[in-house]
Amino acid sequence: MTQEFAPILPGATIGFLGGGQLGRMAAMAARSMGYDVVVLDPDPDCSARPVASRTFTAKWSDAAAAAELARLSDVVTLEIEQIPRATLDAVTAHAPLHPRAEAVYIVQDRARQKEWLVREGFPLGAVRTVHTAAECTAAIAALGPSIVKSAHGGYDGRGQVRVKSAAEGEAAWHGVGGGTAVVEQFLALREELSVLVARSATGEIAVYPPSRNHHTNGVLTWAVVPGGFGDRLVAESMALARAIAERLGIVGLLAIEMFVLDDGTLLVNELAPRPHNTYHHSEWANATSQFEQLVRTVCGLPLGDTALVAPGAIHNVLGDLWTDGAPDFAAAMRVRGVRVHLYGKRESRPGRKMGHLSSVGATADEALARVRDAYDVLRPKA
Numbered sequence: 001m002t003q004e005f006a007p008i009l010p011g012a013t014i015g016f017l018g019g020g021q022l023g024r025m026a027a028m029a030a031r032s033m034g035y036d037v038v039v040l041d042p043d044p045d046c047s048a049r050p051v052a053s054r055t056f057t058a059k060w061s062d063a064a065a066a067a068e069l070a071r072l073s074d075v076v077t078l079e080i081e082q083i084p085r086a087t088l089d090a091v092t093a094h095a096p097l098h099p100r101a102e103a104v105y106i107v108q109d110r111a112r113q114k115e116w117l118v119r120e121g122f123p124l125g126a127v128r129t130v131h132t133a134a135e136c137t138a139a140i141a142a143l144g145p146s147i148v149k150s151a152h153g154g155y156d157g158r159g160q161v162r163v164k165s166a167a168e169g170e171a172a173w174h175g176v177g178g179g180t181a182v183v184e185q186f187l188a189l190r191e192e193l194s195v196l197v198a199r200s201a202t203g204e205i206a207v208y209p210p211s212r213n214h215h216t217n218g219v220l221t222w223a224v225v226p227g228g229f230g231d232r233l234v235a236e237s238m239a240l241a242r243a244i245a246e247r248l249g250i251v252g253l254l255a256i257e258m259f260v261l262d263d264g265t266l267l268v269n270e271l272a273p274r275p276h277n278t279y280h281h282s283e284w285a286n287a288t289s290q291f292e293q294l295v296r297t298v299c300g301l302p303l304g305d306t307a308l309v310a311p312g313a314i315h316n317v318l319g320d321l322w323t324d325g326a327p328d329f330a331a332a333m334r335v336r337g338v339r340v341h342l343y344g345k346r347e348s349r350p351g352r353k354m355g356h357l358s359s360v361g362a363t364a365d366e367a368l369a370r371v372r373d374a375y376d377v378l379r380p381k382a
């Protein structure tokens, strides 16, 4: 903490690997603080494009393009962890990269991440890494009903197959791409939560209070704070999250998704070294949003206050709502306290995250009821 560190001040340029909605919202926070923004993304129409001074359209494997982005940047961060190591290393050769390549490398592969968590002694459900159909079948035979998850590239519940018995092992392994996969025992979850940790280049740490999260078919539906978990779970989850961020040496943000079992046992589900869907409510519920906090961490600025200033909730808006053109957002805005956030994606597809609704309220229940009511308004009527 005593180490001298010159902060990267407003006026400097922040490079973002990834220009999806997370990059877009982080870039907007950077802009409002007076930073310039450059972005690299494979999609020429990426969400962050309108916010960036310059957008590089290139594949993640294009290390030369990433190096060019880094040459224009005073610091580089990312909104997606599935970036090849060679690209991360090319960035590091020209500008500081936060989080560092090694931490991203550990997190980006589900098998590597889980093995690291187990090795470091963090609590996890029963899990096995498998490489073949036979190994997959054997793992299910040992663990019982399970979820088979591909090690690479899965998100929002994609690349996952739920199985009841070993007889489904071969099909499940092929179903998730037939490469390295993890087989996780299917757990009876009492509740799900996440904790966001911010850690600065100076070593300063700030932890956000846990968010209560609800998933449908493996995709986040809504998130609310305060989660109403009780003091023990709040303290335990925040301490666990802090310990993981410190052990990983994260500079930037680390979101830790956790499971709570029936008997109150807390387990780690997975890590994300970037802003997280379950903390979009931090824009209104916390003194400092996750997006501003990311900018502060990577620039070596003092961290912002993570205190809750109001109960807040978000509800995801997926492409499923675009049945007959865009849904009626004006009607959603009529619900008291509700804000509409859209990511500027031109193409809607079922399951694609197009935006979210947010609200604060006098209580967590009120904030959540508001976004759920607004979502109901958007739903296609049968």
Ligand code: ATP
Residues within 6 Å of the ligand: 125, 147, 149, 154, 155, 156, 157, 158, 184, 185, 186, 187, 188, 189, 192, 215, 217, 218, 219, 220, 257, 269, 270
């Ligand atoms: P995202 O990108 O939305 O975080 P993901 O594709 O990485 O999702 P996971 O976080 O692994 O997927 O799983 C998504 C959801 O599926 C979890 O939040 C949980 O609701 C459910 N789930 C995952 N693993 C298990 C398990 N072992 N037992 C029971 N439910 C599970």
Ligand code: MG
Residues within 6 Å of the ligand: 257, 269, 270
């Ligand atoms: Mg998840």
